[in-house]
Amino acid sequence: APAQTGNNYARRLTHGHAVIxxxxxxxxxxxxxxxxxxxxxxxxxxxxxxxxxxxxLQHRVF
Structure with missing residues (x-):
């Protein structure tokens, strides 16, 4: 789950915590x-x- 962190474009503060x-x-x-x-x-x-x-994976349909 990618996540931005920091102050973006001086308008939006994001909290990060990209996780696996x-x-x-x-x-x-x-x-x-x-x-x-x-x-x-x-x-x-x-x-x-x-x-x-x-x-x-057994439920895939091609």
Whole structure:
């Protein structure tokens, strides 16, 4: 979830906190209020587990 931070165009103050959240709502990384980057590890084992529990890719229609 990207988010701007700081004073934009001297008219709008934004609070930042760009985050990376896993499919179950666990916050994996938070960029905070200052300009920066949020980085999170992709764990292949966890990815397999989530895909088994939430098989949304099987619902794709081409």
């Amino acid at each position: 959240i896993d499919p179950w709502g666990v916050i994996l990384a938070d960029a905070g209020e200052k300009p920066g980057i949020a980085i999170a590890e992709i764990n292949p084992t966890r990815l397999e587990q989530v895909r088994r529990q939430m098989p949304s």
